[in-house]
Amino acid sequence: MLTLGQRFWKNKTAVICGLVLIIICMGAVFAPVLAPKDITQMDNAHRMQGSGDGYLLGTDQFGRDLLSRIIYGARTSLTVGICSVAISAFFGTMLGLLSGYFGRWIDTIIMRTMDILFAFPEILLALAIVAALGPGTYKTILAIGIVNIPVFTRTVRGAVLSVKNLEYVESARAIGQKTSRILFLEIFPNIQAPLLVQASIAISGAILTESALSFLGLGVQPPNPSWGGMIAESRRYMELAPGMIIWPCLAMTLTILAFNLFGDALRDLLDPKHRSR
């Protein structure tokens, strides 16, 4: 039997998407080095122009360099995606573990609460949270993070339910292990796979939600660029300067596709049934 790592390298989709993601992440991390221009520097003489005059991808309505803004945008968008998913994954995991393992009234309370959150239209909830906390990258992260908690709770709970009746969990109880150790040492390591898959897919969802918030004017604050913000803003200039919307859209598409396909590939890799075929 091959190890997961070996199988990973055999899976072309996983490798390609992984590489794309690494490149994007590197771009985000090294934005200050990579970006050719200052992202806030306005250039009155070169507003909304196409490629040229030292602007590789052209400029926006203030004459700021699009390429640099897209590179920095990766930073914001990925931060929002990853951090918000980290929040939802953390709380979702905790709640899902408790709910799935203990069942009964704990399960009922947690899951009904999740139902409540879930039945609440996502954008409205995010909107309410941002409106309450005020705008800004961290608030956006928090809002999106909270909104996604129910999804993770459900995923984790489902995984816990499938694991908790396995005999190794029972054997842990049989040797007298404490509940907390069972939860974190026996069960948690075994639900990482669905969690990981869910997370990789949720990141792209979070990037999209940020853009929706930007559309409603409540995303990341200017002049910090986020892809969603850039797309929302440049919609007004779609016909006048199509480049302004095309480039950030491309960046976002690539990233989201990569995350999604990577998540799917992970699912295939981690699914023992799928493997045998």
Next chain:
Amino acid sequence: MKALMEVKNLKKHFPVKSGFSKKAMVKAVDGLEFTVYEGETLSIVGESGCGKSTMGRCLLRLIEPTEGQILFEGQDLMQLSPEEMRLRRRDMQLVFQDPFSSLNPRKTIRQILMEPLIVHNIGNTAEKKAKVEWIIEKVGLSPDYLNRYPHEFSGGQRQRVGIARALILQPKLIVADEPVSALDVSIQAQILNLMHDLQKEFKLTYIFISHDLSVVKHISDRVAVMYLGKIVEIAHKSKLYQSPQHPYTKALLSSVPLPNPDVKKERILLEGDLPSPSNPPTGCSFHPRCQNAVEACKNRAPILEEKADHHLVSCHLIEKR
């Protein structure tokens, strides 16, 4: 012989959801009575779904019995608080049927074996380490294997790890829930031999759950036959196999295919299937499949009585000798 564990009127009913108003109950275990003596192997046989595993889990209070008493060395386990029970489990351990799902795939063998020692805080780090290495050799594996993960082992090897995990606390009682039924015959033989040797060495008491009558015959001292949550017959192995009393036991024994084409057995073919434990027949639960059933069997449930010397049977038709 000293009784290690006495079980009295043990019941476990699972509520099953069906509809809104009526709450059906699966009577997985429905009034078990037996005693396990120190150093012996008591086997529990019965067809799939008759409640063997449920019973095993109830004995360790891994699931809460609905009713009944479990006296372990005279102490009623049912009276213990969850925390006390947790600590008491040091003396009673479980070996599982499935060597694949009973080991956490994310832990090394060392971690798996270390865990019981950590939980019960036995010895310092060096002692723990030594103990792990000692036990792994006892079950016939090399200590080199300790740093590997379960998926790197064959089924038989995993089952050895499972046994090592149960043994490392040096318990008094081991409940083995079909420990060999997932294994190939040749590996099964290895494990049965191992269990036999370990029993000798550590003076273990086994409750051995199985549906394989030939395996049971090989390993046990006494055998209890279960049918639909109840024990229908319990006796010393030789008595049970030579002169089975209960009609179900007889049918069971005659159904076992023997690897010997020359022996042409009289086969007792039962009619119909195992009834559902959520809706057991009235009276004697075996009566719908019993060829000898009389009117009384339908109306009155028989009780498990001593019909001959140390031979308990639950059947109206068997006369007390």
Next chain:
Amino acid sequence: MKSLLDIRNISIHFKGDHEKVNVVHDISLQVNPGEIVGIVGESGCGKSVTSMSILRLLGRNAEVKGEIFFDGRNLLEISEKEMRKLRGNGISMIFQEPMTSLNPLHTIGKQIGEPLLRHRNMSKSDRKSRVLKLLNEVGIPRAEEIYEEFPHQLSGGMRQRVMIAVALACDPALIIADEPTTALDVTIQAQILELMKNISRQHQTSILFITHDLGVVAEMCDRVIVMYAGQIVEHADVAALFRKPKHPYTVGLLNSIPDMAADKERLVPIKGHVPSLRNMPSGCRFFERCDHAMDICRQEPRMFADGTHECRCWLHADEEGRP
């Protein structure tokens, strides 16, 4: 007598992600009309793969070499359409898991009727009466009601009977039964085995019976084939095999079974374990585990015949076989 099924030297490879593994190696066997032939062997030795290759049910990643003659036609060469005509019609199959081998969403009647629909072009009412007859034949009471019921409403034993009814629907000449009773209880198993024996007797149906339970084989079969690590190691009449097993593996297998008749203090397991498919020894595949291993065993033995008792072991090499 001409064999109904004649498998000649088939080998099966699976193309994995990056390597090709050989799971079945040079297997030949014959099944005569009305005969029950058993295949035994430990888990993973290639029993199911062999049986599935007959109906070409292995996935796309399987590569089958050799010849499989059924009724004079090589099944590995006919078109997919022809093959489909044969499945469920000339050859039927019964699988191990009665719980999962039936479509949970179709009624029993529909599932038993399906082969009739595919192959017999019968009207609906004809189909129904045929299905009811089949249900009676396999001993299912309340056939009319069961006809409309779903698999989950039946017990394991009844489901396996349904599987048998499916297999019988088109009066096949050959039934391949892949561990049909492994998932069942002994009392139920006894019922099913009895049923299958009767069917074979009444319809002159041949059965290729796959199992790992030597006891079942002893009870059911006329001839037995013992497989080990993708090869046939022994082939004999049932009585001969159990009375005088030749191959050390067969001997070992018999020894490791707890014997109901005799009380043994200790069982005698076979030492070591099955070599991995990717790492087969070049000579005798049982070499490492064999108590009688000799130098010559490093060369691959062929099947040596002693009358009808064949065995792949140098210990039993006939005159011309000896090097």
Next chain:
Amino acid sequence: KPAANETPTTPSTTTTTAPAKSNQPMEMNIATDQDPVGFDPHKVPAASSLRIYSLIYDTLTRLDADLNIIPSLATKWTVSPDGKTVTFDLQKGVKFHNGREMTSADVKFSFDRILDAKTAALAKSYFTSVEAIETPDPYQVVFKLKNIDSALIANVTSIYTAIVPKEVADLNKEMVGTGPFKIGAIEAGQSVTLTKNPNYFVKDMPKADTIKFRVMKDEAERLAAVRTGKVDLTTVSADSAKLLEKTKGVTIQDYQTMEYGYLGINTTKKPFDDVRVRQALSYAVDRSEIVKTVWKDQGQVTGPISPVQKAYALNASDLPKKDIDKAKQLLKDAGYEKGFETVIQTASTYPDMIESAQVIQQQLKAIGINAKIEQLEWAKYIETWKSKEMTLLIGRNTAGTDPDRSLRFFFSTSGGANVWNYSNKDFDALTQKALETNDLEQRKKLYVDAQKMLINDSPNLFLASPKYFYAVSERLDGFVPNAASEAYAIMKTAIKNK
């Protein structure tokens, strides 16, 4: 949404061509970006509501396209010599849409309603000088004042002082005015239809038979609608106007608004409590760049009174110019040589505000001020505005039809919209004096002084007054937008048959 226009009116005389006679009812489709939220002209300031009820109600006086006050429901008004009594003579024979004649009782009812605290009317603060309203005659209304109020006549041009019938209990549900159009079908979230008032008291008005306001929230859709002829009239942004210039069948009409964008400064919050810091900001900001970037060159630099009000607006030369050295010097004097960190808040709903914020943020960097931008959701924005606790806040004002409104309301110590905690006794005195002066020349001089005082104290930085654009389909004839009132332009617009 806020009131974009505060004081629109309708004209009393007209000289446009007669509409093409046709039996077909002529419908004008107007795209509107928001659903109206109520129709009570005394209470609802939302622009989406206002552009509709402006067509339903009339006021006593109104403004013409050049912002001159002209008669409407009042044919004539006289101010007593002491300036404390104002008499309006009403137009006779004006009928409400329900057929009843409008009389002075309705006028008194309307103003009493406005002045009643329980109504919470928008225009109440306009009339602090009013002592009593008398109706000596069905066609005469007399306002008794506590003091001279030179803005009164201008203030009654505001549609917030619309004359409503006294018998209607809930003006949100029943819309009965005297105006050129009657209310028709209302489809919440979709459209509001108005039909022509055949008995309108102004002859030959209005030209269109029906007007349908169709809610189209997204500019992309409005653009598509006007370009495909599904809509005859819509406001568009400067960018889109440029885009539409070449589109067949659509013309672009623009007008200079009375609105201006500003950067509001909390004059009590450190470090902006120091006038030098505020002045430094003023010198650091290049307003012409805002005109260029934010308004795409379609606007003018402005003072506290927008350039449209030619009579009172400051000359361009009196407005502050960018001077970084001076700004730095001022900061140094104030003790902030190294600059400081601060926050610019803006409303998330308006792209121009967000863009202004970004330009200003960039410009402030030059003098070492690092500002963070915070977009606030509209409700939060209003609350922040009202709280008087903001630091720097971007906003947009309508300067008002009368300089009194432009200055006293926004900047006097007790001004209703003075949320900047700005308090200057001299300024208060100047504006009060101007209010009580009926002499035009005198008034103008006082207001120029007051404006200069504001620019020097810089409680707000007045940025730019934009031009607004309409895309007009060629079906429409005679639509000429103006700063005073959209209703005025619409009423005069005829529809050509295809």
Next chain:
Amino acid sequence: MVSYIIKRLAGLIPILIGISVLVFLILHLVPGDPVLIMLGTNATDEAVSVLREQLGLNKPLIMQYLNWSLHLLQGNFGESVHTGNAILPEIIKRFGITLQLTLLASLIGWAIAIPIGMLSAVKSGSTTDIIGRLIALLGISVPNFAVGTLLLLVFSLYIGWFPPMDFVNLWDDPFESIKKLILPAVTMGIVMAAGVMRMTRSTFLETLGKEFIRTARAKGTPEWKILFEHAFRNSAIPIVTIAGMQFGYLLGGSVIIEQLFSIPGLGQYILDGIHQRDYLVVQGGVLFVAVVFVLINLAVDIVYSLIDPRIKY
């Protein structure tokens, strides 16, 4: 079955109480004051306090909540602060509109997703699989407002097929209605498609690996019949689940698309309510959406029992 439905509906009660409390709290804790929004920047302090008192907003929160929920129990959702219009009829009307949009969007989404998902599963690992998945995923890799704007630009403006127009009910004039709804429905549909496609692919993969599929093959059933007669229904439950979830979700959450295409739907109504802090509108609207959401889940559960005879309530 009936008792099951009653039980599920009873289960709605705590959820509704929870949601009502949550939405109430969030709304009242979020800064922003409906009165200020109503009066705009012209508001005098006096007017603000007068209006606040008239609207009962100066009462303690708990009183306001009790007051609202008591009215709610009588089926009275109250009136909009701004327009004074009754809320419930407005919600119902707008829900009808959203429902039509969502239905159309779902049909489009499923029509794209299910065939692609099935094809992907059958050809798992092949180029067809990868391309199919990419197509379906494209829909969720660009913000839907960008897709919507693009569609508007291309189809409405350049090609002129679906010009902006008023909304008409499907039952009044299906042709006109679809003309209006098609662009937003496509925009929403392609977003939906990704999730459904993914689920379709994975469940089909799983189902095709089941043993009864092998049984069907062994009976001589042709592959395409196996796909449609055996695999389809057996894969339906997870697909129905996610489709139902998305359906419910879109019913309450298609705010941006509604805004983009001026569809006077429920999402818009609630969003406007939020922006204007029209408390009763938002509270009523969200509660309504929640009920619908739960009812859809219930409907999905009932569909389960139609698909699968093992599921009985």
